[in-house]
Amino acid sequence: MLLPHQPLQDTAVVPSQRVPSREEAGPWHAEAVCRRDEAGLFFAPSKEPTAARLAREEAAKRVCARCPVMIECREHALVQPEPYGVWGGLTAAERRVVLARRRRRETELQRSARMQAAG
Numbered sequence: 001m002l003l004p005h006q007p008l009q010d011t012a013v014v015p016s017q018r019v020p021s022r023e024e025a026g027p028w029h030a031e032a033v034c035r036r037d038e039a040g041l042f043f044a045p046s047k048e049p050t051a052a053r054l055a056r057e058e059a060a061k062r063v064c065a066r067c068p069v070m071i072e073c074r075e076h077a078l079v080q081p082e083p084y085g086v087w088g089g090l091t092a093a094e095r096r097v098v099l100a101r102r103r104r105r106e107t108e109l110q111r112s113a114r115m116q117a118a119g
């Protein structure tokens with residue numbers, strides 16, 4: 001299955017970090033705006049200076065903002081989880097924050113449920 005960020009041509013060079021960690025995402029890939037990432041916006045080249053990284057990530061997020069499958073893509077990246085790159089308008093660091101918040105919320109809900117069950 002061809003995934004976002006993955007070039008359509010087999011002859012294209014695909015750096016290893018651009019190959020998604022799993023290939024079981026849904027049909028939303030067909031509508032991904034970034035199917036051909038010729039500009040290399042979505043994943044960092046090695047030894048990228050911070051200012052260049054921030055500019056590249058902002059450019060990638062602008063692409064994501066007009067993507068019709070941003071929600072599906074973001075959820076895919078959170079669930080896998082995808083460790084690298086911009087997915088669904090979020091950087092890897094931003095996804096870690098979202099996941100940490102989700103874990104905290106789940107823990108709080110479980111604690112609340114236990115307290116209610118205990119009476």
Ligand code: SF4
Pocket residue numbers: 004005031032033034035042063064065067068069070071073074086087088089
């Ligand atoms: S939301 Fe961004 S990373 Fe995801 S498919 Fe669309 S353009 Fe690609």
